[in-house]
Amino acid sequence: MSAPILETRKLGMIYRGHREVAALSDVSFTLERGRALALVGESGSGKSTCAKLLTRMVAATDGQILFDGRDVTRPGDRREVLAYRCQVQMVFQDPFAALNPAHDVRHHLTRPLALHKPELGRAEREDRADELALAVGLDPVETLGKYPHELSGGQRQRVNLARAMAVEPAVLIADEPTSMLDVSIRLNVLDMLKPLKRERGVAMLYITHDIATARYVAEDTAVLFGGRIVEMGPTDAIIDAPHHPYTRLLLAAVPEVGRSFAAEDASLVRHADRIREISREPGPLNEVAPGHFVRDCADLPF
């Protein structure tokens, strides 16, 4: 295993408004070059909060974030945060909202270069835009002059991905990158992530509510519930031999063609409220197999 490029240590976030919301508690994980971690959880589990903390859009109320061994938890000055964001790029859920309708694809791909790589001349930026488009499966001649409304949802998300990769980040955070796309093109877009890991050595955090896609993208998976990691380890182990009842519930709820609903799955789904209740309880993470951690929780009474 290589040294982590990004690491969270007991990360926590309490939103303090008219009432307090503990959105994240005690979240520790590492991201390594050339590997992806899937952060899986249902709505409200704290996934987007985690992305906001890692991109330093908001500051954590507890714990630490380390980038390449350096503590970046606290807000920095503008220059330092800009340099950090060059290294930690994000792809958002809504491919349309993330693009400026007034600018063509060429602008979207050359602008980050002008901002973060001022040493590049105009011609070099143009060449890089061509390369980036090709790397995400877009024909530069056909697409660079187009505006966001002239692209399909899948093409827009490819542009977002190319834009994030423009500055050669060390880390890519992909927050539900395919949830707003047609089911038929989702795998296609997820496929784009693999070479970024393998060939460019990018460390990835793949955020999703869909545990089934974790296997497709990520070597490791962390299951988040109520702001806490309830189970974390190699994706194959999490999916094939889940321990925590909440992970088992998530898996039971995945529709699979050709698989009938097993009695155990039906029982888990029937007791979903009780499982959520016991999964909220804090408890230590125990290592049940090498690298596979499970949070202590009450035994299921069924």
Ligand SMILES: Nc1ncnc2c1ncn2[C@@H]1O[C@H](COP(=O)(O)OP(=O)(O)OP(=O)(O)O)[C@@H](O)[C@H]1O
């Ligand atoms: N700015 C905020 N102020 C107060 N509470 C917030 C704020 N943002 C998020 N929350 C609360 O924090 C918890 C975690 O929210 P978060 O958006 O991180 O979850 P999520 O897993 O990303 O959900 P979704 O998939 O629906 O986006 C929720 O209870 C949410 O209501």
